[in-house]
Structures are given as C-alpha cells and as structure tokens.
Amino acid sequence: xxxxxxxxxxxxxxxxxxxxxxxxxxxxxxxxxxxxxxxxxxxxxxxxxxxxxxxxxxxxxxxxxxxxxxxxxxxxxxxxxxxxxxxxxxxxxxxxxxxxxxxxxxxxxxxxxxxxxxxxxxxxxxxxxxxxxxxxxxxxxxxxxxxxxxxxxxxxxxxxxxxxxxxxxxxxxxxxxxxxxxxxxxxxxxxxxxxxxxxxxxxxxxxxxxxxxxxxxxxxxxxxxxxxxxxxxxxxxxxxxxxxxxxxxxxxxxxxxxxxxxxxxxxxxxxxxxxxxxxxxxxxxxxxxxxxxxxxxxxxxxxxxxxxxxxxxxxxxxxxxxxxxxxxxxxxxxxxxxxxxxxxxxxxxxxxxxxxxxxxxxxxxxxxxxxxxxxxxxxxxxxxxxxxxxxxxxxxxxxxxxxxxxxxxxxxxxxxxxxxxxxxxxxxxxxxxxxxxxxxxxxxxxxxxxxxxxxxxxxxxxxxxxxxxxxxxxxx
Numbered sequence: 001x002x003x004x005x006x007x008x009x010x011x012x013x014x015x016x017x018x019x020x021x022x023x024x025x026x027x028x029x030x031x032x033x034x035x036x037x038x039x040x041x042x043x044x045x046x047x048x049x050x051x052x053x054x055x056x057x058x059x060x061x062x063x064x065x066x067x068x069x070x071x072x073x074x075x076x077x078x079x080x081x082x083x084x085x086x087x088x089x090x091x092x093x094x095x096x097x098x099x100x101x102x103x104x105x106x107x108x109x110x111x112x113x114x115x116x117x118x119x120x121x122x123x124x125x126x127x128x129x130x131x132x133x134x135x136x137x138x139x140x141x142x143x144x145x146x147x148x149x150x151x152x153x154x155x156x157x158x159x160x161x162x163x164x165x166x167x168x169x170x171x172x173x174x175x176x177x178x179x180x181x182x183x184x185x186x187x188x189x190x191x192x193x194x195x196x197x198x199x200x201x202x203x204x205x206x207x208x209x210x211x212x213x214x215x216x217x218x219x220x221x222x223x224x225x226x227x228x229x230x231x232x233x234x235x236x237x238x239x240x241x242x243x244x245x246x247x248x249x250x251x252x253x254x255x256x257x258x259x260x261x262x263x264x265x266x267x268x269x270x271x272x273x274x275x276x277x278x279x280x281x282x283x284x285x286x287x288x289x290x291x292x293x294x295x296x297x298x299x300x301x302x303x304x305x306x307x308x309x310x311x312x313x314x315x316x317x318x319x320x321x322x323x324x325x326x327x328x329x330x331x332x333x334x335x336x337x338x339x340x341x342x343x344x345x346x347x348x349x350x351x352x353x354x355x356x357x358x359x360x361x362x363x364x365x366x367x368x369x370x371x372x373x374x375x376x377x378x379x380x381x382x383x384x385x386x387x388x389x390x391x392x393x394x395x396x397x398x399x400x401x402x403x404x405x406x407x408x409x410x411x412x413x414x415x416x417x418x419x420x421x422x423x424x425x426x427x428x429x430x431x432x433x434x435x436x437x438x439x440x441x442x443x444x445x446x447x448x449x450x451x452x453x454x455x456x457x458x459x460x461x462x463x464x465x466x467x468x469x470x471x472x473x474x475x476x
Contacts, residue, residue: 001250005029006465007243010259011223012041013057013202013451014439017458018257020205023218025466031253032219033245035228035400039216042261042401043451045197048391049299049347052197055393056404057451059192060201062185067459068201068452069191077200081190081342082310088337089312090154093320095381098150105146106154109139115162115179122180127410129171132162153315160336160353166407167291167449169354178408181418183446195343198451205455228400232256233274234436236429241436255434257461259454262422262442263290263402277426281438284421287412288442290403292396294357296335296350298372299389303345311339314379329371331356331363348387361397368392405449406442419445423457425464433468437461 006027008015011034022030038044042056060078063069072078090098113135115121115128124131136155140146159171168174193200203210208217216223227249233242234256243251265285269277276282314335316324324330334356341347350372352360360368369390376384395404412418423443426436439457447453 001252002031003252004031005253006031006255006257007241007251007253008032008257008259009229009243010034010041010261010440011036011039011219012259012440013043013454014259014441014458014461015041015257016202016205016219017455018259018439018462019222019458020207020218021459021462022465023222025462025470027465027469030222031251032223033227033229033243033251034223034225037225039219039223040199040202041259042395042404043198043202045199046391048297049344049389051195051343052199053297053341053344053347053349053391054193054198055295055391056395057198059190061189061191061450061452063187063191064185065183066185066187066452067455069185069187072201072204075204077193077196077204078191079194079342080188081192087310088339089309090157090315091312091379092150092153092315093317093378095379098154098315102146102150103154105143106151109136109143110158112139116182116184118179121176124176125413126176127172128162128166128174128176128179129159131176132159132171149317150315153317157313157315157336160334163291163353164293164336164351167293167353167403167405168289168407168409169291173289173409173411175408175410175413178412181408181446182448185447185452192342201451229260229272231274232258232272232436234426235275236426236435239428239430239433239435255437255465257437257439257458259438259440259458261290261401261403261440262288262406263396264400266290267399267402280417280421281424281426283415284417284419287409287415287417288406288419288422289409289412290406290442292354292357293404294352294360294393294395296338296352296368296372296393297341297391298338298348298350298387299391300346300348300385300387302385304340304348304385309340311337313337314375320378329374331359332371332375334360335375358396360392361394365390365392407449419443419448423460425461434461434464437464 011032044055045052060068166174206217206219209215228246230246231244241253241256334352336351338348338350341349395401425434428435439461441454443457444453
C-alpha cells in the first residue's frame, strides 16, 4: 500500500491548479491520479496539420476577472481570434447563399436576445428555449419585409449555437433563470493560444521547461497515468481514505480532492464511494447536467476556398431536412457551422451538438468522412476540394469524461440544487479538516463550463488545506 498525504484524482485544469498551488505552498506529499495516458483532461492539444489543434477547450473566454488571462496577459501567449469575430456566410440546403442585407437584419434581432442580458430571465420559471423563441418572433415583427421562412431557418441555426454554448441537446432543457448564474468576463471572449494550444497554459502552471515536452516542472514524478480509480472508502470519523485503482493498487490518503468530470460522477458515484455520498451531493450530481459538444477538423492540401469567408453556417430548408432525417446521414442536422482555424490556414473546424454528436461518435472515421463530403455537395454549388484528413472528437463515449461541459437545466431548478452543493467538502468529524473535496468546472458557481472556472475551483480546494495547515484560519 502506498501512503500519500494529499491525493488529487484527475490531472486536468482543476487538478493541476490544485496541485501546483499546494506544492508552491510547501506541501510535498502530493500525488495526482490520472485515468488517461496524458495530463490535461478536457484540455487536449494534439499535433495536426501545420502545428496543433485543441480537441477540447480552445479559447480563453474574456479578460477582466479571468484568472487565466490575468496570469498570462504579459507573456505574449494569447491573440484575438479573427475568424470567430468575423461575419459568417449563411448557406441554405438548396445551395442559396443568403444575402448579407437579410443576415444583417436578422442579426440585429438576435443581438437583442443574448441570454445573460435578458432581465426577464432572472425569475423566469421555464426553459431558455421557450423564452428565446417567444422573444425572437416578437422582436421579428419590428423588422418588416423579412422572409419568415429564411428567418426560421436562421433562428434554428442560432438555437444550435446557443446549445453549443451550454452543451445542451436542445434549449428546452436549459434553465431560463439559470442563465444569470453564469458570468461572462469582460473583454475578448475568443482569445486563442496561437500555434501552441491550450496545453501551453497548463505547462505554464506547472513551471515546465518550454523546450522539453517531457518535463512536467513541479509535477515531475507526481502524476500517475492510466490510474483509473475504482473505489474510494472514506469515513468522516477517521482521517484515512482508502483508494483502490483498477489494477488492484491501494493508496492510503489523508485528503482527497476529486476533480473527475460530472459525467463520470453521474455514471459511477453510487459504486465509487463507500459509504455513499451525502444526499445533498448526490442530488447535485443528479440535478446538474453535462452536455455533449464535439468538433470536426478537416485538413485540405491548400487553404479552403472561398478564401474570403471566415466561416459558414448551414441553414436547412424544411423539405431537405425532412429527407435528411430518413437517411443514414440524419446526424448531420446537428452540425452548426464550419470556420477557419487560427494559425492553421489549411483547416476547417466544424461544431456538432447533442444527440447527433453522440451518434457521430459511434461511427467510423470513413463513415464520418463520407457523410461530410455528401454535406458539402448538398450545400455548395461549386465542386468542393476533398479533405486529405479528418479528426473528430469523442467526449461522450470516453468513459473518463462522458461529456463536454456542464450547464443548468430545468431539472436543476426543479430539484433545487447548485454547484455549491457539489463543491461542499466532506469534513473530518473530529477536527473539521477537509477529508473529501470536489473541484472542476461543474463545481464553480459562476464560471462553470470554462477552464478559468476549473482553475479557480482547484485553487479553492487547495486553499482549504493551506488555511487548515498553514494559516490556522477558518476554512474558506
């Protein structure tokens, strides 16, 4: 049996933030258990095409109040993402490119529907889908001479974009009033990591050598890969926690910080912990939602044409959509758009959500590739160049994640739970020390679904232990 003072389950953003903060504060006996064969969790930067792409978290969302931006603002690691901020073309399934004048007028309607700016949502007892649908058609009445058919196609695509921001299958499962729990950080919401990827931020946290990819800085010899935890035996009346790994290895710890994905907790918490977790925590795991958002990267021999398009959104007409739903390509309905990628001139990046993304994850690469070729032929009048390589993500089917990021659903409101219930630590009954702690993006009250939220949650749990052992102050 191995004995460790502090064991952190998960070497993603929250786990690395907690570990580095503890090590910098003088704690030495710290071990991270990581089920994957890499660090990063839902930050996953891989080599592809001309440099790298991010399969998971991709952008630093905002500046003011964003811990990641504040740490790196003077290090020349970030830059604006022009292809996201620019205007997308809108193509209908009959190959018609919608006129800019029409799109601009529809965008003026959409601009007034930003959920976090809707005061009416604060006490709204219903779904975001119901609220936004009513508001869109009401506001559209103020814009004369707009084709209602195109307006509806545009709105359907907009709803998918909102779903991708929450990670929801559809807007009618998203809490309306829950939109005001999330806080946007002021400033550019799509800052990219140039040609180094989000992984460069984690290596910065670890103080790793920039030139040596194998160096983990503060975390050298402290991350155990392929270490899937199968059982955690804890008692609030004792200071010892027994951890059993999938290979039978046993680890004894005084403190455990659990940073695993909400999706994994949903699937296995009832058999992972003995005794069972407190009812309030179980209710939080059940009530909070984790959605699926996947990416598709297409590599071409040369930059994609037309060159002056930053990206394009796909608008389905009713007749073509009805036909699509009766074919093997039905899952293509979940694709929102494609856009160019920063520092990757030969790539197109697509986004797909919900049940259609989960279905895509069950297909072979060849099946996905063929379907996308069919899609491009369906929407473009000119012949499209064939991609030379495809890369798509599988966040839901991966048993170590079971989804992409968390959101507040109507059911979350119904059972009256919150991220703070998930974050509340289990304390030792004898001395009040944190025994079993929880971190990760889903545990953050206002920055859930983000890396900066995950990082802050890791620091939060590290500070609990620092306060207990170093400062002798009440727990934070």
